[in-house]
Amino acid sequence: MAEVVRLDDARKFFPGVKALDGVTMSIRSGEVHALIGENGAGKSTLVKVLTGVHSLTSGTVYVDGSSVSFRSPHDSQAAGIAAIHQEASMFPNLTIVENIFMGHHLRKPSGLLDWTTMKTRTSELCGRLSLKIPPDTLVRDLSVAQRHQIEIVKALSIDARVIIMDEPTASLSLKEIKELYELVRKLREAGTAIVFISHKFEEIFEIADTYTVLRDGRFVGDGRVADVTTDDLVRMMAGAALDRLFPERTPNIGDISLRVQSLRQAGVFEDISFELHKGEVLGFFGLVGAGRSELMQSIFGVRGRDGGSVIAGAVELKALRPQQAMKEGIAFVPEDRQEQGVVLDMSIVENTTLASLKAVSRFGFPNRRTELSTTARLAKRFSLRASSLLQVVAALSGGNQQKVVLSKWLATDPRILILDEPTRGIDVGTKAAVHSFIGELADQGYAIILVSSELHEVLGMSDRVLVMKEGRLVAEFDRDNAEAEQVLGAAIGATTAQRGA
């Protein structure tokens, strides 16, 4: 198949960081090319180079065999390259139509914008993804998943020859992922080249034809997916083999440490009751939009509720302030790390101690040395990849930012941990570290709620699984009888699994 884009010995240096350091890659039409590597390996940077957001420090980009230099995303779009970026890149206050056509609005002969045609085109494109939202809906009124789908529609709208998807499935539900696969296959058949970035191996094996592995910004290897195994890829990515994905452990379930009774918030979640025990990992599974995040936020006190009660230990959490939950030993790792998790412009140290400032302070003044040692200990535990603990978090890769959030909450010395999608966007190595870590904590008597949209993770880690659907708890499974199909069925609602089945 014809090579469309070729990257030759590409280097991209940021002050102090070599994000790309001699990467060679060949993208062919009619092929799905997986780009894999640990957090911070340089994948997103590569995307930004190919889309003209960043310019290369050295090296060459070839399109159709001739060398080009993209000075702006315009040049790259003109060359037929479109991307779905990892960071949110939408205009929340603008309509869907505008989000899709921004940068390449359609115009009437008079030079004025042709809204009618743009709307029709939008409906058409949405139709291809079986999306049925009015084109003049504001994007801020869409769910995370819907936004992602709009991003895909956007890439389609410019009839790109190369579409790059940077972790496109990270916030999609299973059904939507399936739809995405369909679409990718259709595009491939039509001769489009697809670059697919993902940390999920099942996905890579399901959809990709070829792969390129990066490590520390360097090119490690490439080839056909059919010729390799997961272990091979992991070894290439991490430089060493990985033992196991989920830790083996014998749960030691103790007393009730958190009791939620008839909790409800109108229109978001209804009648939620469950108990969480010491030493237990309680998995929450559901499709995106099932209301799990909102439930957890309400338990933690950063979101209101309309009724019901939350009792931690012996104390009822009445005040809608996270401070009270934290006092009772609850820690909450939120799902949206950029918005809710990290303070981007502050250093790793400052982020890590933010929720436990009291503990590292004396007379209201944080002690620099205590802060550093706390942070260093946690950074080591999560093998944080940073050039210095004083580095600002904005300069870390997504996965490493997530590690900082985890560190922040462990520093509070919690007894109850609520983890909302803790491994989203995290590479396998770290994922395994987080998993073993969850296991360790449970063994030490922590009570843990694990919210995840990854079925394997929920099944592999949890002692008990609760399934949410449209704001209600619809099923409960023990570790022993939690079968993938049944759990998924309950979440989708195809089989009417009853609670306590």
Next chain:
Amino acid sequence: MEGISNMKHSGFQGTLLHRIIARREITLLVIIVLLVAAVGIRAPRFLQPGRQLSILNDTIILLMLTLGQLAVILTAGIDLSVASNLAFTGMAVAMWNMMMPGVPMIVLVGASILIGASLGAFNGVMVAVGKVPPIIMTLGTMSVYRGMVFLISGGAWVSAHQMSPAFRGFARFSFLGLPSLVWIGVLTTGLVYLFLNHTKGGRELYAVGDNETAAGFVGVSATRAKIKAFVLSGAIAGLTGLLWVSRYASAQNDTAIGFELETVAAAVIGGVSIMGGSGSVPGVVLGAVFLGIVKNALTVIGVSPFWQMAIQGGVILIAIVANTLMDRRNQARLSMNGVSA
């Protein structure tokens, strides 16, 4: 079988009513109607058509400046130099007219737009290219441009008898029963509306203010958008400078002093998000008209002059809060509908 995420918003498909109520301009319109009615009860003369025209006349300059302010705020900026720009340009063209009374008005109109636009361009370039935060840049040029009025005028005023009759009459000659000032205001409003809603360049202002990174990803140049916004704001300020000195037949050093915050207030009342990316021309029109009515109403219903400032402040507060509340309630109701649908 539809995905839950798709069902969630089927309520949005929305009746016409929903779509109308969702527009926060309606709230403001209702507030304005109530206000006018209340004032009218107190002072029936206030409701006479001639009176409305005179309020309109009085509001046009604020409205035009606020349109420029809107463009800048849309890009998540702010232009505090508009009033100084107005004063400088007004003084410059008035002095030109004084020295060369024969120069035709059309030249002065062009000159005022050009002078204003260049002052705006200076703001824009420094903000967009020099990365100076807009509020700092325009706080700076607010005093720089104001000082320049003093420098070119030497501290003196240009008065009515030094202006040519054409210059003095420019803002008020009547056409189809309306003064030229109003026509120019309407024309400007129309053009800005067309620009913001029906041209690529206009939509890009929204994009840049809403999410600059994302704008970069789709090849929208934030630099160009910001410069455009400031140039537009400056050009309008320049034109209003000419209109102002012509209307009051006097160019002074402290012309329109303190007006910059009034334009911001009008924009905010009109529902423009100070964070950028959201705001509309109809909203701004209503915001400016609202302020204009408040100012004029207070003088008409015989409120003690000492009460006027407090009442103005209070009414502005109420309008802003009511506007925000309505907006939030509508949002809540809509998403609620969406969820239960």
Next chain:
Amino acid sequence: RAEGPADDDTLRIGLLVKSLGNSFFEAARDGAMEAAAELGDVEVIYQGPSTPTAEGQIEIIDSLIAQGVHGIAISSNDENALVPAAQRAQRAGIEVISFDSAVAADGRSIHLAPSDDELIGRSQVQAIAEMIDYEGQIAILSASSTATNQNAWIEWMRTALEDPEYANMELVDVVYGDDLSDQSYREAVGLFNSYPNLRGIISPTTVGVAATARAIQDEGLVGQVELTGLGLPSEMSQYVQDGVSQNVALWNPIDLGYAAIYITYHLLRGNVEAEAGAVIPAGRIGDIRVGEGLVAVLGEPFVFDASNIAEFADIY
């Protein structure tokens, strides 16, 4: 610091005005410069804040103290707020007088009033009365509500209106245009609307009277609403010639600046004492007599009408 300047010093006198960029004070500066040129051993420092605030004037007084001027003549934005600063200057041995708009008595020696407050108030009422045949509603459009001199005149206008010959005239409102064109214009229009039978407006402030004239013209009320006030001939020339206003009055700001420098000079040189009854020679103006409360009055306001305003318009 030694008391008073030495005889062979060039006297440095600060002329501190309400704000720079105001034609009235630019004219006063010209007068001050003229006086300095005549006297020979005087240097005038013309200063004022960029907006008419007391705080800005205090800052300048302190800078004048720091640079060791010999005298300061102030047209104040706030008669009370300037007192502490003026007293600081006095303690530093500086001769402080006020002109045009007074500093309260304990902050200055002599105040040079452009004219007698009572005279101004009465003559303005008399002027409007003649224009409207002693009959009908009148209103006052002033500068800012905190301007002392305006308030004093307005008080005298009220007093005057109690006289029997004005029995058929009614003062219906006092409004404030803050010496801003747009605000004054809006207030004027507000008056027309609130009082359909309004016959006359007195606007004892230069910005206000010009803006009111413009408003009368724009609303087509020439002849129906009469206007008088205190206005610069340059600002009002057009309107007086157009018949919007039959006449306006003002003292000569050039003479005001001129006399202020002469008074300060003679006080500094010890030629006269600052006391009631003192007579101070002021060049071409002649002698100025210091009255009760150490207030000296420059003269009567000069009335500008269609016959003479054009010739003054080019001067101030």
Next chain:
Amino acid sequence: MSVSQRLVKTFVRWEAVLVVLLVGVFILNTSLSPFFLRRVNLLNATYNFMERAIMALPMMLIIIVGEIDISVAGTIALSSTMMGLAMQAGASIPVMVMVALGTGLLAGMLNAVIVLRFRVPSIAVTIGTMSLYRGIAYVILGNQAITGYPRELAAVGQGVVGNTMFPVPLAIFIVLAVVFGVVLHRSRLGRCFYAIGNNATAARFSGLPVDRYKAALFSLNGLVAGFAAVLLTSRILSTRPNIATAWELEVVTLVVLGGVAITGGKGSIYGVLLSVFTIGYLRFGLSLINVPSQVIGIITGLLLVGAIILPGLFEKLSNRMIIDRQLIPEIDSEATATDA
């Protein structure tokens, strides 16, 4: 060099620019006027800008948490008015001061309530309360002034410390600056302010009482405005509703020239201190040589812009140099290595 080091450098460089400016202002003024570098003049000049300088301290915190308060000048007018009413009602000086502080505090609290309860942007709210507060002063005073404050009151705003020549307001400012500096840069609270300014959601999700801190800061800002009213009243020994006109933008200017990011989350007390004295002495020096006020306005305006633009330019230049020097040779050596 890491990104954080770079940030630190920019930051330090910002203050360095201000130091250079301040030194430049001193050298310039000293060479232009023989009166500038006299101790008594340098000290006395501060009386005129200390109220605004003191206001800049809480304003700095408000801007760091990502809010703004445009109503401060109105609050000063209102507090001074209330203080005057108290005086007329026969209150003693301490009671008058309490009344001024109380009024300021209430005004600040009202701002806080409206901003936080109704979630309206603070710039919008305080543009409204700016008119409201000053308007109430007009309602109360009309065209009257309050005079007749006891002379002892002058000891606060015009006084000196003990037998020295050191102005009381300057002393108060220095004490307050130290307190604000320690709180901002050393304490847990300060850390929280930066976090809130950078990302209020993340701060809330980390258990920081974001709204309570913001409310406290608005109230504090009002309280300090009340105190500034005491200083100003004591300095001019009278009250009119138009005192402190247009100070709101001057205070904001002091803060942003000091390097505090208007978007929140960034800034330091050192920058604000430097900007206070740079602007204060620049204006004083220029007025000593009788530069017209409008021209002083032009110069300070240009300074404001220049102070922002210059460090950026330096940084760009030096970055280019860093990349040139450190990275390019490495590429070259590698290139030659593969060639060989």
